[in-house]
Amino acid sequence: MDPHQRPHHPSHHHRPPTPPRTNPRPLAQTAAQRLAAEVELPARFVRADVYDVADVLEPASYDVVVATYGVLVWLPDLDEFARVVARMLRPGGVVFLAEFHPLQSMVDEDLRVRTSYFREGAADRTVRTSYTGQELQEHVQSTWPWTVSGLVNALAGAGLRVQRLDELPVDLRQRTPEMIQDPNGFWRLPGDPLPLLLTSLAVKD
Numbered sequence: 001m002d003p004h005q006r007p008h009h010p011s012h013h014h015r016p017p018t019p020p021r022t023n024p025r026p027l028a029q030t031a032a033q034r035l036a037a038e039v040e041l042p043a044r045f046v047r048a049d050v051y052d053v054a055d056v057l058e059p060a061s062y063d064v065v066v067a068t069y070g071v072l073v074w075l076p077d078l079d080e081f082a083r084v085v086a087r088m089l090r091p092g093g094v095v096f097l098a099e100f101h102p103l104q105s106m107v108d109e110d111l112r113v114r115t116s117y118f119r120e121g122a123a124d125r126t127v128r129t130s131y132t133g134q135e136l137q138e139h140v141q142s143t144w145p146w147t148v149s150g151l152v153n154a155l156a157g158a159g160l161r162v163q164r165l166d167e168l169p170v171d172l173r174q175r176t177p178e179m180i181q182d183p184n185g186f187w188r189l190p191g192d193p194l195p196l197l198l199t200s201l202a203v204k205d
């Protein structure tokens, strides 16, 4: 099943007791394998729902876990995600996260507040495409709002020590006409009024 699809179900507004098991896209795996072959990188790519990753990779054996840009919003249970990460790292291993700041999802183009930062439960939309634009049957697409404190507490609760957490006034793309590109290629709102990205580094002691 597409990780971004969930069947219509009357209870989909409630956080499920256990995260739904999903199977991320084979296309990404094929593209990654092709790229690795091109640059002669001896990399292995596996495909699994993050909550089931211990079924396909060896726990307590990784130096680094990385998740970037638009991952956390698809996860119904951030605490369980952090526990999975902690389980996969060897002692001394680190997890690096780079994400779109959750404040971004609560304001509109004019930076007016549209939803509560503290909203809970799945935000469901009925859509006919995947988030990459692929045409699909009509289905409910669920995302889960998260907060900075929720992330820090999830990491801490899983025994991961946050070494740094940074909020940045830059974004990867131009989201509003006012945004201007800086010399590093990042996009900024004039005056840098809001955090747009967030990065965090945590270690398993």
Ligand SMILES: C[S@@+](CC[C@H](N)C(=O)[O-])C[C@H]1O[C@@H](n2cnc3c(N)ncnc32)[C@H](O)[C@@H]1O
Binding pocket: 003, 004, 022, 024, 025, 028, 048, 049, 050, 051, 067, 068, 069, 070, 071, 074, 075
């Ligand atoms: C926005 S993309 C990540 C973008 C990419 N990391 C980057 O920096 O360009 C979100 C990814 O999360 C994956 N994903 C969503 N839910 C997942 C889950 N439960 N288990 C594993 N992967 C999941 C999707 O398959 C997709 O590849």
